[in-house]
Amino acid sequence: MNGFAQSLAIRTLLHVTGLPDMPAAVFTWWVEGIAAGAANYERDPGKQRQADEAGAAVDDMVRHRLRRGPEPGTLLAGLAASGATFDEIAATTKLLLIGGMQEPRDLFGHALTAYLANQAVRREIDRDKSAIVRLVEEALRFGSPVGTVTRRVTAPAIVSGVPLDEGAIVLAVLASANRDPRHWESPDEFHLWREHNQHLAFSAGVHSCVGATLARTQVRIALEELLTAYPSMRLAEEPVVRGWEFRGPTSLKVDLGGAGATTPAGDVAAARAAVQAATRATAQAAARAAAQTAARTAARAAAPVITLQVADLHRPVGDVAVITLRHERGDQLPPWTPGAHVDLTIARSDQRFRRSYSLCGDPADRYSWRVAVRRTPDSRGGSAFLVDALEVGDVLEAVLPRNTFRLAPAPAYLLVAGGIGITPLLPMARSLAGSGARWRLLYVGRDRDAMTFLDEVEAFAPAVEVWTTADRGRPDLTAILRSVPDGTQVYACGPEGMLHDLATAATDKPAVTLRVERFAPPAEPVAAVGNERECRVWLARTRKEILVPKDRTVLHALEGAGIIVPSTCREGVCGSCETRVLAGAVDHRDHLLTDDEKKRGDVMLVCVSRGRDENLALDL
Ligand code: HEM
Numbered sequence: 001m002n003g004f005a006q007s008l009a010i011r012t013l014l015h016v017t018g019l020p021d022m023p024a025a026v027f028t029w030w031v032e033g034i035a036a037g038a039a040n041y042e043r044d045p046g047k048q049r050q051a052d053e054a055g056a057a058v059d060d061m062v063r064h065r066l067r068r069g070p071e072p073g074t075l076l077a078g079l080a081a082s083g084a085t086f087d088e089i090a091a092t093t094k095l096l097l098i099g100g101m102q103e104p105r106d107l108f109g110h111a112l113t114a115y116l117a118n119q120a121v122r123r124e125i126d127r128d129k130s131a132i133v134r135l136v137e138e139a140l141r142f143g144s145p146v147g148t149v150t151r152r153v154t155a156p157a158i159v160s161g162v163p164l165d166e167g168a169i170v171l172a173v174l175a176s177a178n179r180d181p182r183h184w185e186s187p188d189e190f191h192l193w194r195e196h197n198q199h200l201a202f203s204a205g206v207h208s209c210v211g212a213t214l215a216r217t218q219v220r221i222a223l224e225e226l227l228t229a230y231p232s233m234r235l236a237e238e239p240v241v242r243g244w245e246f247r248g249p250t251s252l253k254v255d256l257g258g259a260g261a262t263t264p265a266g267d268v269a270a271a272r273a274a275v276q277a278a279t280r281a282t283a284q285a286a287a288r289a290a291a292q293t294a295a296r297t298a299a300r301a302a303a304p305v306i307t308l309q310v311a312d313l314h315r316p317v318g319d320v321a322v323i324t325l326r327h328e329r330g331d332q333l334p335p336w337t338p339g340a341h342v343d344l345t346i347a348r349s350d351q352r353f354r355r356s357y358s359l360c361g362d363p364a365d366r367y368s369w370r371v372a373v374r375r376t377p378d379s380r381g382g383s384a385f386l387v388d389a390l391e392v393g394d395v396l397e398a399v400l401p402r403n404t405f406r407l408a409p410a411p412a413y414l415l416v417a418g419g420i421g422i423t424p425l426l427p428m429a430r431s432l433a434g435s436g437a438r439w440r441l442l443y444v445g446r447d448r449d450a451m452t453f454l455d456e457v458e459a460f461a462p463a464v465e466v467w468t469t470a471d472r473g474r475p476d477l478t479a480i481l482r483s484v485p486d487g488t489q490v491y492a493c494g495p496e497g498m499l500h501d502l503a504t505a506a507t508d509k510p511a512v513t514l515r516v517e518r519f520a521p522p523a524e525p526v527a528a529v530g531n532e533r534e535c536r537v538w539l540a541r542t543r544k545e546i547l548v549p550k551d552r553t554v555l556h557a558l559e560g561a562g563i564i565v566p567s568t569c570r571e572g573v574c575g576s577c578e579t580r581v582l583a584g585a586v587d588h589r590d591h592l593l594t595d596d597e598k599k600r601g602d603v604m605l606v607c608v609s610r611g612r613d614e615n616l617a618l619d620l
């Protein structure tokens with residue numbers, strides 16, 4: 001770690017900040033001193049002394065550099081020109097030093113360990129080096145190089161039942177959030193193809209890490225260089241991973257692939273050459289990143305597309321088709337969990353539609369997926385085609401299933417389905433029935449003839465109540481929620497009116513948690529509400545077109561299509577998601593690009609900005 005990753009991080013950082021060249025030992029002494037002070041929860045006077053000495057040395061160095069005049073184009077020059085006081089410049093420099101050395105080093109260690117220790121990860125990367133972008137993102141989630149951030153409570157609040165007073169200091173454990181089983185599928189596994197991998201490794205919002213783009217770029221390029229130069233690299237011994245406030249491998253010895261050479265002790269010349277090659281390439285990219293341009297050059301990997309064939313299709317009630325899909329070659333399909341949905345791409349003459357459907361079969365069946373599709377009255381073609389024209393043998397495309405509606409551990413469950421909203425709840429019911437959990441399912445429909453999967457649902461009696469509105473009217477959801485035990489998790493899917501009534505009923509019973517799945521997935525709020533319009537985005541490198549509905553951000557639509565664009569703040573302040581625009585006018589809504597950059601219109605921050613016209617082409 002010292003021989004390669006740390007040396008690379010230091011050289012990159014010196015280049016970007018404009019600090020003088022210095023021996024790595026001096027730099028490391030500074031950073032370790034500052035870090036000792038930052039994590040000195042036990043108020044150890046020895047650590048405090050170390051922090052004070054290192055802090056004073058950095059202050060001297062900054063003072064000297066400012067007196068000489070910092071080199072133009074560096075971060076120090078930017079800080080000096082910003083009108084910041086000396087104390088502000090010195091404090092920022094310390095943050096840059098500590099963040100810029102340890103964190104990229106540890107991220108590199110987490111990513112390389114995953115590559116070397118996990119055969120599935122290695123196979124994918126060796127097949128397609130552009131997936132290194134995904135390796136870096138998943139290593140950020142999985143490894144969480146920075147474990148915690150501190151916040152002061154500005155107004156009294158209750159978080160997970162714990163009352164927080166104004167002024168209290170809260171330590172938010174990012175590393176836990178990044179492995180929270182309520183949010184992540186198999187959180188303790190390293191999955192290259194996670195969808196919506198919106199981890200919190202750089203924190204979030206306006207305080208998120210300023211070095212995120214630099215760190216991602218640096219580690220991506222370092223891995224590209226190293227894995228290309230040493231394709232047969234192997235772990236020489238088990239890596240040692242330490243720390244929780246700052247976490248990463250302290251030792252990661254590898255066999256570079258020569259005759260038993262190891263680094264740093266073995267093939268020192270080869271290791272040095274790799275360091276130099278990676279440092280050169282990284283230093284160039286780092287300079288671009290500092291100028292907010294590096295992110296756009298990242299090669300982005302799209303999730304693999306699975307080709308599916310319709311194996312069975314029947315229409316149990318008039319406007320619903322139940323479709324069984326298998327892999328075109330009969331292969332095993334990717335795993336999924338109850339509540340998951342899959343995006344299907346349907347080609348119809350010269351049009352392509354992409355629609356999300358909940359998986360409603362049995363997760364244990366790894367060779368087929370089942371979806372039920374209802375023809376919506378305002379169908380723009382996708383559902384109408386699936387219900388009316390699809391035939392056995394037809395071919396569809398899908399990307400990996402995603403689950404944003406996952407069963408969380410709870411003392412009791414209430415599932416509420418309205419009409420075709422039964423689809424995500426059916427696998428949940430199956431899993432709860434087999435688990436011995438305390439649960440009930442309320443299945444509401446107009447009349448029995450209009451309700452799909454009735455026999456499968458009624459097999460769960462007596463946990464199930466089938467409610468037909470034609471003869472009983474709408475169920476009293478307030479009374480139903482009042483009757484469930486405290487702590488119950490309520491999962492609901494159905495028409496908007498029913499979900500709205502449930503949300504109102506839930507305000508009367510704060511001891512339950514309501515989770516809903518809409519037929520159209522909930523929208524990520526767009527940055528400014530104006531004359532929003534739908535926009536088509538052509539992805540030039542992936543050769544795909546995606547539709548950005550008017551209530552979604554471009555970033556959200558890209559993620560839905562399996563395209564990863566690194567994002568950190570998702571508020572238009574950090575620059576992580578900067579993407580090159582090849583054609584089309586941009587409605588810039590970020591707080592980062594200069595007026596000139598906005599006028600030029602050749603880049604956009606896809607987390608908030610949109611197309612001014614109906615069509616955009618992006619370099620993705
Ligand atoms: C994998 C690499 C990195 C990780 C995981 C990371 C993580 C973080 C986190 C969690 C924060 C706290 C944000 C908050 O309080 O909400 C932060 C802040 C910060 N990071 Fe990073 N960081 C990384 C790389 C870097 C690099 C390369 C630099 C500098 C070149 C850097 C400079 C900073 C600075 C200056 C702040 C303070 C921002 C502020 O207070 O507004 N970081 N980083």
Ligand code: FES
Nearest residue numbers: 568570574575607
């Ligand atoms: S994610 Fe920060 S600007 Fe888009």
